[in-house]
Amino acid sequence: MVLPYVLAGVVAWWRRPDSRFGPLMVIAGFATFLSGLQWSNQALPYTIGFVFDLVPAVIFLHVFLAFPSGRLERRPERWLVGVGYLVAVGLQLVKLLLGAGGPDNLAAVVTETSAANTIEDFQLITLSAVCLAGIVLLFTGRRGSARALRRSVALLVDSFALGLVALAVLLLAGAFAWPSFVTIQRIAFGVIGLAPVAFLIGLLNARLARSSVADLLVQLHADPPPAELPALFARALRDPSVELAYWLPEFEAWADLSGLPVELPEDGSARASTLIERDGVCLAALIHDPSLNEERELLDAVSAAAGIALENGRLQADLRARLEELRGSRQRVLEAGQEERKRLERNLHDGAQQRLVALSLQLRMLEQRLGDDPESRAQIDQARQEIAASLEELRDIAHGLHPAVVTGYGLAVALESLVARAPLPVQLDVGLDERVDEPVEVAAYYVVSESLANIGKHARATKASVAIARNDGQLVVEIVDDGVGGADTEAGSGLRGLADRVEALDGRLRVWTPRGGGTRVRAELPCE
Numbered sequence: 001m002v003l004p005y006v007l008a009g010v011v012a013w014w015r016r017p018d019s020r021f022g023p024l025m026v027i028a029g030f031a032t033f034l035s036g037l038q039w040s041n042q043a044l045p046y047t048i049g050f051v052f053d054l055v056p057a058v059i060f061l062h063v064f065l066a067f068p069s070g071r072l073e074r075r076p077e078r079w080l081v082g083v084g085y086l087v088a089v090g091l092q093l094v095k096l097l098l099g100a101g102g103p104d105n106l107a108a109v110v111t112e113t114s115a116a117n118t119i120e121d122f123q124l125i126t127l128s129a130v131c132l133a134g135i136v137l138l139f140t141g142r143r144g145s146a147r148a149l150r151r152s153v154a155l156l157v158d159s160f161a162l163g164l165v166a167l168a169v170l171l172l173a174g175a176f177a178w179p180s181f182v183t184i185q186r187i188a189f190g191v192i193g194l195a196p197v198a199f200l201i202g203l204l205n206a207r208l209a210r211s212s213v214a215d216l217l218v219q220l221h222a223d224p225p226p227a228e229l230p231a232l233f234a235r236a237l238r239d240p241s242v243e244l245a246y247w248l249p250e251f252e253a254w255a256d257l258s259g260l261p262v263e264l265p266e267d268g269s270a271r272a273s274t275l276i277e278r279d280g281v282c283l284a285a286l287i288h289d290p291s292l293n294e295e296r297e298l299l300d301a302v303s304a305a306a307g308i309a310l311e312n313g314r315l316q317a318d319l320r321a322r323l324e325e326l327r328g329s330r331q332r333v334l335e336a337g338q339e340e341r342k343r344l345e346r347n348l349h350d351g352a353q354q355r356l357v358a359l360s361l362q363l364r365m366l367e368q369r370l371g372d373d374p375e376s377r378a379q380i381d382q383a384r385q386e387i388a389a390s391l392e393e394l395r396d397i398a399h400g401l402h403p404a405v406v407t408g409y410g411l412a413v414a415l416e417s418l419v420a421r422a423p424l425p426v427q428l429d430v431g432l433d434e435r436v437d438e439p440v441e442v443a444a445y446y447v448v449s450e451s452l453a454n455i456g457k458h459a460r461a462t463k464a465s466v467a468i469a470r471n472d473g474q475l476v477v478e479i480v481d482d483g484v485g486g487a488d489t490e491a492g493s494g495l496r497g498l499a500d501r502v503e504a505l506d507g508r509l510r511v512w513t514p515r516g517g518g519t520r521v522r523a524e525l526p527c528e
Contacts, residue, residue, distance in 0.1 A: 002036075005029030008196030020070025021063075025196065028059045038101075046104040051092055057127055057167050058084035060192060061134045064160035069293070077137055084130045091123050124175035131168040135161050159194045166191040216305050226257055229306070233286060236302050243287040245273075254285065262287075274299050278307035411441040415466065418449055423456035424464060431469040436527040443501050444468065444477045447509070447523045450498050451479040459483025459519060470527065474507075477523040487513040495521070 006029035013022030035056050038049030061084055065077045072078045095101075099108040100116035138160055166188035173184045216236040224232065234242035245254040245262040254262040264285055265271035272290040276283050284306070292299055406414040412430045419426045435441065448466055455461050461483030469476050487495065499509040507525040 002029045002033045004193050004196040005032065021067060022070070024059075024063050024066060024070050028056065028063050031059045032056045043104045043106050046101070047096070047106045050096065050101050050105065051089070054088040054092060054123060054127060055085075057131070057171065058088045060163060060167060060195075061131060064164060064195070065134060065137060067160070067291075074137070080130055080133055080137065084127060087123050087126050087130070091119050095119050121175050124171045128168040128171040128175070131164045131171070135164045138164070159197075163192045163195050216302065220305060233302060233306060236305075237286075237288060237292060237298065239289050239292060241271075241289055245285045245287060247282045247284060274303055276303045276306050283307060406441050406445050407438060410435050411444055411468065414441075414445050415448055415468070418445070418452065419466065422452050422464070424461060426452065426463070427465040429465070429467045429469075431467075433470075436470070436475055439505060440475055440525045440527045443505055443507070443525055444475055444523065446501060447477050447498055447521065448479060450495070451521045454487065454495070455479075455481045455483060455519070458487065459485075461518065473526060473528070475525045475527045477521075477525070479521045480518065482518045484515065485513045485517045485519050486515040487511060487519050498523070 005025050009022045009025030009027075009029060011022070012019065012025060016022060031052055034052040035049055035054075037045040038053060040046050040049065058081065062072070062081050065081065066072055072081060093107075095116045096105055096107040097109045098116040098119070099105060099111035099113065100120070101108075170184055170188040172178075173181045178184065216232060219232055230242055230244045233244065234240050243256075243262075245256060245264065248255055254264055256262050264273045265287060270290070271287055272293055274286045274288065274292075276285060286299075286303065286306070288299075412432060415428060415430060419428045452464065452466075455464050459481050461481035464479065464481040467476075467478045495509070495511060502509040502523050502525060505525055507523060509521070509523045511522075512520040
């Protein structure tokens with residue numbers, strides 16, 4: 001095991017001098033060499049080898065958990081490895097002082113073989129538990145994001161896990177003196193030796209991946225649609241988890257191709273990001289597996305190629321973000337207008353209408369006091385009629401501002417009231433078992449109200465029908481008449497305003513109005 005780890009560490013150190021992983025693998029190889037000195041017949045080498053007897057197990061754990069940067073990024077990892085070194089080195093020195101290892105032990109102070117054996121059993125069992133805990137940390141750290149790992153990284157993680165399992169079994173075999181210890185030891189050393197081989201395969205895979213940048217350039221030259229770019233970058237980087245975020249300068253935010261906000265991963269998280277720039281301007285960011293940070297040449301090559309093709313995608317993301325902002329703005333304007341109409345309707349009902357009703361009552365009382373003066377009674381009757389007409393007009397105005405009956409009693413009752421006041425016969429069919437959200441009910445009410453008003457003013461129809469139904473998460477409103485058709489959907493009919501109201505709720509309004517064939521208005525409003 002010494003040579004594979006040293007060679008792999010030297011290659012890693014040469015390829016990635018900024019990473020600590022290569023030196024750590026070299027140290028693991030030399031630690032294994034030092035632990036083998038306990039097989040020497042000389043006292044000094046034997047004592048040194050005895051000190052390092054269990055250190056390789058902890059260093060292998062350290063190597064496996066520190067991939068790819070060579071650093072233990074999470075606190076549980078640092079604690080676990082720290083406990084491992086304390087048990088492997090600290091207690092080993094205590095054993096030496098107790099005379100473990102026989103007469104060649106140069107550090108023996110007393111001879112307490114029984115106590116030394118007890119400490120050794122504790123060491124082996126504890127280190128076995130540490131290795132098993134390392135497997136848990138290995139998989140939670142590398143696969144916690146539920147995304148597919150890069151193939152080379154997956155191979156390494158699996159080989160690391162197998163190595164820790166082999167170490168745990170080997171330590172338990174030593175603690176309980178299993179008769180097949182030698183066989184288990186050989187198998188364990190073979191499994192642990194797979195890790196540097198897997199690492200070298202990963203380096204070869206990265207070198208081959210860099211050659212695939214030429215294929216990426218050819219594919220980008222064909223001007224693929226922006227939706228296909230993440231898959232192309234994922235293939236070039238050999239990382240199926242690659243995502244793409246676009247920088248929108250006017251919003252000062254990151255967004256995906258749909259215009260939805262995206263948060264770039266922070267340092268030390270389960271994901272990493274690489275900025276893509278062109279002519280000094282930030283265009284986008286690749287969100288990828290953090291192990292790619294150790295392959296800067298590949299990342300830089302793909303980023304340079306990506307900068308050529310991302311401008312179109314960034315413009316699409318910017319456009320969709322603007323559309324999303326416009327949709328939200330239109331929704332907020334609609335809601336604000338609706339609240340203002342409610343307020344005005346309440347003010348008219350509680351203010352002017354109530355005062356007119358009170359004035360009518362006062363006139364009635366005054367009429368009773370006047371006696372039989374016919375001229376005065378006639379004037380009072382005329383005043384009361386004017387008040388009644390004013391009240392009716394105010395009620396119509398208030399009802400047009402906000403249909404309070406919808407809020408109070410629901411869409412079905414409101415439509416029955418509306419149809420009853422229609423200027424022509426209307427067949428009403430409301431197929432609702434329960435109420436929907438009030439903004440949807442109000443929009444549906446206005447669609448019917450405006451459509452019936454248009455029919456009365458322009459259609460010269462003899463009859464009409466109104467149908468309301470709930471279908472596949474949508475409230476479908478349909479108004480049909482037998483009039484002359486030819487309704488203008490852009491000017492004078494109010495249909496453009498209805499379309500804006502419906503579209504503000506992510507709905508759709510369609511009008512069929514052939515001349516001489518009547519008019520059909522259909523609104524589809526999302527509802528839960």
